[in-house]
Amino acid sequence: MSYAILGTGALGGYYGACLQRSGLDVHFLLRSDCDRVRTHGLVIESPDDDFTLPQVNAYNDTAKMPQCDVVVVALKTTQNHLLPKLLPPVVKDDGVVLVLQNGLGIEAEVARIVGNNRVMGGLCFLCANKVGAGHILHLDYKEITLGEYTPNYLAGGISARMRQIAADFEGAGIPIKLAEDLLLARWKKLVWNIPYNGLSVILDATTNELMADNSACNLVEDLMREVVLGAQSQERHIADKFLVQMLDHTVKMKPYRTSMKLDYDQKRPLELEAIFGNPLQVARNAGVDLPKIATLYQQLKFLDAKNRQANF
Amino acid sequence: MSYAILGTGALGGYYGACLQRSGLDVHFLLRSDCDRVRTHGLVIESPDDDFTLPQVNAYNDTAKMPQCDVVVVALKTTQNHLLPKLLPPVVKDDGVVLVLQNGLGIEAEVARIVGNNRVMGGLCFLCANKVGAGHILHLDYKEITLGEYTPNYLAGGISARMRQIAADFEGAGIPIKLAEDLLLARWKKLVWNIPYNGLSVILDATTNELMADNSACNLVEDLMREVVLGAQSQERHIADKFLVQMLDHTVKMKPYRTSMKLDYDQKRPLELEAIFGNPLQVARNAGVDLPKIATLYQQLKFLDAKNRQANF
Missing domain, CATH: 1.10.1040.10 (N-(1-d-carboxylethyl)-l-norvaline Dehydrogenase; domain 2)
Incomplete structure (x- = not known):
């Protein structure tokens, strides 16, 4: 599966880099760091193991990105007013938006943009800082809990695509838990x-x-x-x-x-x-x-x- | 009437100095500033009018003070654990303790020390700072609201001694309101x-x-x-x-x-x-x-x- 990472801060940068290193096709959206990352790639320091990706697909506009199977929202929620513009060009028709943000109610906002059947939520237990452009320091933890979004947040159970995405993340060294009830x-x-x-x-x-x-x-x-x-x-x-x-x-x-x-x-x-x-x-x-x-x-x-x- | 001022910070220093200037017999309790004030007196700066009292009765121990008609508690409430020692030597048998502190329940604590019939409360609307030993800067406001303490804080009405004390303060330029219900x-x-x-x-x-x-x-x-x-x-x-x-x-x-x-x-x-x-x-x-x-x-x-x- 192909992955778009919207927001290449500590969280998006770390998970996206892990996914790319494991062999997946990953595309990163950046703002101010775009030129730097396009030229020099991403550097991850981690207690697990330091690594560098000299070449990554870096974009400053989702309209220039390929449509992806999984679009990971890794912006701060304070940027979510941008989602109605950012999301539509980059989600495949049968793709899914995976919201890796904190807090409540974001999946419902995303569903209003891309439709009820194309949204999942993820809760990250990650301790990481961006220390410079394209340079991320992973400190501790990395597990993600995944859950399906359904209208009114009825418990969505465990879906096939949850398992698929979980397999990709686990292949990249990220432990995953599956939640039957995202809310x-x-x-x-x-x-x-x-x-x-x-x-x-x-x-x-x-x-x-x-x-x-x-x-x-x-x-x-x-x-x-x-x-x-x-x-x-x-x-x-x-x-x-x-x-x-x-x-x-x-x-x-x-x-x-x-x-x-x-x-x-x-x-x-x-x-x-x-x-x-x-x-x-x-x-x-x-x-x-x-x-x-x-x-x-x-x-x-x-x-x-x-x-x-x-x-x- | 004679006045004891327990605590010669901004509040005690300002009101005590006003009372002494108006001709009343006032006795000040101090700690670290005692020697300085005994030698140099009190200096008040105020938008109303600056004045100096070159000589004041300054003490570092209530046991050395004369018994007074009105004992003004002008300490911070964080010092109130000292009251059981400070109060008994300085209150006349028919005297009264006037609590000029913020907050709730202090009069009841004082009544346990000196008896139910010897306590009043006062609420100060005063903006003043102590800027040095014996040096007080009065900024704004000065009114006091007086009220009688009664057991269980039943409304105590307006007593003769409230009027007497009010007359002394008003003679010293301090506006007074009388409250029928201290609580x-x-x-x-x-x-x-x-x-x-x-x-x-x-x-x-x-x-x-x-x-x-x-x-x-x-x-x-x-x-x-x-x-x-x-x-x-x-x-x-x-x-x-x-x-x-x-x-x-x-x-x-x-x-x-x-x-x-x-x-x-x-x-x-x-x-x-x-x-x-x-x-x-x-x-x-x-x-x-x-x-x-x-x-x-x-x-x-x-x-x-x-x-x-x-x-x-």
């Missing part, structure tokens, strides 16, 4: 993303600083419980045991700046709608208030606006 | 103090920055509404009109760093229990949750601990 998987990821991404920015703190303080730790847990209530409002059930696992796991992780904190420190826009605004909205539509998450969202919107003003 | 006055002050003190620290923002941003403004209003719910849980009713006035007033104020933000920036402990912890606790005891205020409290406890660690 449940998305809410479960929010159990971690909402407290740690939010508080790391608001309190200027790493995950281990938060876990070492009683008040912050209690707040993390309160926020997780609100995420569980949000999931419940969509008839998705997350067991208490899962929260305990997430807390334990975070205590044992090495000190870690979250992706939202990295964005904030580099004065990039924060992915607030996907991670905070959309979950709050769907819960509210179901009559459920999540006041502590709402507080973080209001605080983050203020900080994001101020942070980017300071940029200019 | 209602305290909750009304929290309507301002909780959102602006809390968010100014958490979001590193002045009042005008908060009011200029939609999300922050909405959060301020949500927090004010939770304060109203807290007051309601104590059978105190605050009208919507009052919230609108507070918001309007703050928009029109000059850009202002709150007292909690000043404390934070100077790495002093924050008055979190008086302003956040106690109101949350009494509301919770009445079965009322205030989740947005609770979020701020948890965040502030984390920031306060981190801030003071960084100090050592």
Whole structure:
């Protein structure tokens, strides 16, 4: 199968490079880094094994790209207003768009552009930074959980194309899990993303600083419980045991700046709608208030606006 | 009447100096500034009129002070663990302790030390900084609202001694309001103090920055509404009109760093229990949750601990 990677940052660059190295036909969309990558290729540093791809297919416009079987959306969600222009030229008629973004509700937006039967979601557990044009530093983790999108996020089960894509990624050294219920998987990821991404920015703190303080730790847990209530409002059930696992796991992780904190420190826009605004909205539509998450969202919107003003 | 001023910072120093200048017998408790003030007195700069008191009664121990008719508590609430030692030697048998501190529940603590009939509360609307030992810069406002403490904070009405103390302060140029219900006055002050003190620290923002941003403004209003719910849980009713006035007033104020933000920036402990912890606790005891205020409290406890660690 052929792959288009829309957005060649840390995430798109890392996964795309792994896929190309395994022998697949991969095409990369870039903006400012396009010339550099077209000339010098991609460099991956990783605890697994460093490698260079001296030659890659680099584009600055999806209209110039071949139509592909799998179109991976690896942009920040803050760029998603571009998708109605970017996606149509590059998806094969029987192709699929694979959304590898954080947060809730993105697949539904993509389905409005390419049709309900051509969308899948993927949840990445990846710790990687772009350290220069075409130069990606992979730090830790790389697993992806895949799930089918269906209208209204009814559980989609395990499809043949999920298995096909999983085989490609696994052939490229990326462990894959298959989720029967994409929406449940998305809410479960929010159990971690909402407290740690939010508080790391608001309190200027790493995950281990938060876990070492009683008040912050209690707040993390309160926020997780609100995420569980949000999931419940969509008839998705997350067991208490899962929260305990997430807390334990975070205590044992090495000190870690979250992706939202990295964005904030580099004065990039924060992915607030996907991670905070959309979950709050769907819960509210179901009559459920999540006041502590709402507080973080209001605080983050203020900080994001101020942070980017300071940029200019 | 004779006055003891416990704590000669910006607030105690300013009001005490005004009282002494008007001819009253005033005695100041100080710690690190004691020698300096004993030798050089107090200097007040104010838009009203600058003045110097070359000689003041300065003490570093309440045991050395004369017993006074009115003992003004002008310490930070974070020093209140010292009150059981400080108060008994300095209050006349028929004297009164006037608590000029922010927050909820302090008068009840003082009553446990000196008895139920010897406590009053005062709410200060004062903008002043201590700029050096015995040197106070008065910036704006100075009004005090006085109220009688009664067990369980039943409305105490207007007493003769309230009028007496009011006359002394007014003779010293300090406008006084008399409150029939101290607890209602305290909750009304929290309507301002909780959102602006809390968010100014958490979001590193002045009042005008908060009011200029939609999300922050909405959060301020949500927090004010939770304060109203807290007051309601104590059978105190605050009208919507009052919230609108507070918001309007703050928009029109000059850009202002709150007292909690000043404390934070100077790495002093924050008055979190008086302003956040106690109101949350009494509301919770009445079965009322205030989740947005609770979020701020948890965040502030984390920031306060981190801030003071960084100090050592």
